[in-house]
Amino acid sequence: MASPSSRTPDSLAAVAGVAATVLGAGLGELTAALIAPSASPFAVIGGGMIDIAPSWAKDLAISLFGTNDKAALLVGIAVLLLAVAAVAGIVERRRPPWGRVILAALGAVGAVVSLTRADADLLSPVPSLVAGAAAAIAGAMLIARLRRPAAGPADAGLTRRTVLVLSGVAVVAGALAAVGSAAMSGGARAVSAVRAALRLPPPSTTTPVPATAELGVDGLAPVITPSADFYRIDTALVVPQVDPSTWSLRIHGLVDQEVVLRWDDLVALPQREVAATLVCVSNAVGGELIGTARWLGVPIRDLLARAAPTADADMVLSRSIDGFTASTPLEALTDERDALLAIGMNGEPLPLAHGFPVRMVVPGLYGYVSATKWVTELEVTQYAVAEGYWTSRGWSARGPVKLASRIDVPRAGARVTAGPTTIAGVAWQTHVGVSGVEVQIDDGAWQPATLATAISSDTWVQWSLSWDATPGTHTVRCRATSATGELQTPNRAAPAPDGATGWDELTLSVA
Ligand SMILES: Nc1nc2c(c(=O)[nH]1)N[C@H]1C(S)=C(S)[C@@H](COP(=O)(O)O)O[C@H]1N2
Numbered sequence: 001m002a003s004p005s006s007r008t009p010d011s012l013a014a015v016a017g018v019a020a021t022v023l024g025a026g027l028g029e030l031t032a033a034l035i036a037p038s039a040s041p042f043a044v045i046g047g048g049m050i051d052i053a054p055s056w057a058k059d060l061a062i063s064l065f066g067t068n069d070k071a072a073l074l075v076g077i078a079v080l081l082l083a084v085a086a087v088a089g090i091v092e093r094r095r096p097p098w099g100r101v102i103l104a105a106l107g108a109v110g111a112v113v114s115l116t117r118a119d120a121d122l123l124s125p126v127p128s129l130v131a132g133a134a135a136a137i138a139g140a141m142l143i144a145r146l147r148r149p150a151a152g153p154a155d156a157g158l159t160r161r162t163v164l165v166l167s168g169v170a171v172v173a174g175a176l177a178a179v180g181s182a183a184m185s186g187g188a189r190a191v192s193a194v195r196a197a198l199r200l201p202p203p204s205t206t207t208p209v210p211a212t213a214e215l216g217v218d219g220l221a222p223v224i225t226p227s228a229d230f231y232r233i234d235t236a237l238v239v240p241q242v243d244p245s246t247w248s249l250r251i252h253g254l255v256d257q258e259v260v261l262r263w264d265d266l267v268a269l270p271q272r273e274v275a276a277t278l279v280c281v282s283n284a285v286g287g288e289l290i291g292t293a294r295w296l297g298v299p300i301r302d303l304l305a306r307a308a309p310t311a312d313a314d315m316v317l318s319r320s321i322d323g324f325t326a327s328t329p330l331e332a333l334t335d336e337r338d339a340l341l342a343i344g345m346n347g348e349p350l351p352l353a354h355g356f357p358v359r360m361v362v363p364g365l366y367g368y369v370s371a372t373k374w375v376t377e378l379e380v381t382q383y384a385v386a387e388g389y390w391t392s393r394g395w396s397a398r399g400p401v402k403l404a405s406r407i408d409v410p411r412a413g414a415r416v417t418a419g420p421t422t423i424a425g426v427a428w429q430t431h432v433g434v435s436g437v438e439v440q441i442d443d444g445a446w447q448p449a450t451l452a453t454a455i456s457s458d459t460w461v462q463w464s465l466s467w468d469a470t471p472g473t474h475t476v477r478c479r480a481t482s483a484t485g486e487l488q489t490p491n492r493a494a495p496a497p498d499g500a501t502g503w504d505e506l507t508l509s510v511a
């Protein structure tokens, strides 16, 4: 066990560097909570990293961490930051003032990145500058003590003990500041409260969910996904807080008549309730980045009709409050389909993480080119002129959903006993529809599964098959046929650039 006095000056300097950085980071977060909630240094750096990450990195993050990708990113940034802080501490002891220069420079990087964010203003750099300055000053003061020549071994021990105690104080102060900033993120609670008090208008038309849409198989994805279980994918490290009373949508660009719509205008319009499946282009074969909800909203085509797009327009670039953009074919927003400007999900206002107060939902297209959350702008434009967030990062400009099917039951690795066994799953090609699903066991014949009643061609459909399981190891595969007669391809393709393909497959051992 190392006593404080036995630690090397370098390791103490590293501890001091880390402590100073924790203090600075905490004060930076606190400053953000006080004056610039969207400019939290962590959120700014994380958001900047998400925006510059190449598409393979997004895919890798999602495949490694699923929808915990954001938490993983923040932990990664924190670990990296503390490693740099430890090095800065050592540098400050050996070559002052370069350690404090490193710490101040970290803050300066945050300040520069903060100015590149979509919602940046003049206060945005302040939290990062405070964090860098506080870390540099605290680091310099702590490490200056270590550099003083000691009058003897007892004096050296005392100095080290003092530095350790002060470092502890800095860490606690930094942690308290961070906790305080979390408690003060009043914006989030305020908008949550507005949402909780909100009453949505009743739908004037509803697509019924037939009782026979649900097969009731244990372990099978329910035909309507509870909102709390609905996958979440977006680039927003901090969920945008948009108050309906300040929300507006501007429709502009290649239009005869610019339109501005406010919340009260939107809720006064007749609302449609439509079940639709939303799927992420990053969903791997067998993946879970898909869900179905009852969406309440207004057809986008009616709003676009007011703006009257000009004849040369072929795309709508929707923009979120946080700068995310999606390129949707104008046709998909003006044809007969239920492309909605949605305010409700499963009978409630949209959850904050799913786009409160207003998002888009467009059957037939992957989310990245259609499902803009916290939407504030529709720019009518052309594919030749503009591109969406993910297109500029290597994904396809257009993203029609591909035909797919998934095995949910039995679960991979489940214990199956010989005898009658249910195999079940879901299949989809949104806005096209599914006409059949077949299952193959080992290299046997493809057997037609029983399909549930599809709610509509805009939703996935459940399927099941009973199988008399025999002992041994078996491979189970499924494939769908679309309503237009297309057979799902066995060719495996990765999600990038326009969606995964291939048959879902499960290996089972039957006892
Ligand atoms: N503002 C905003 N909207 C967005 C995104 C985003 O990053 N920012 N991601 C899109 C993607 S890639 C998908 S798959 C869907 C996911 O919607 P959900 O989180 O409600 O499931 O939202 C879309 N809308």
Ligand SMILES: [Mo]
Pocket: 233, 279, 280, 281, 282, 366, 367, 368
């Ligand atoms: Mo997505």
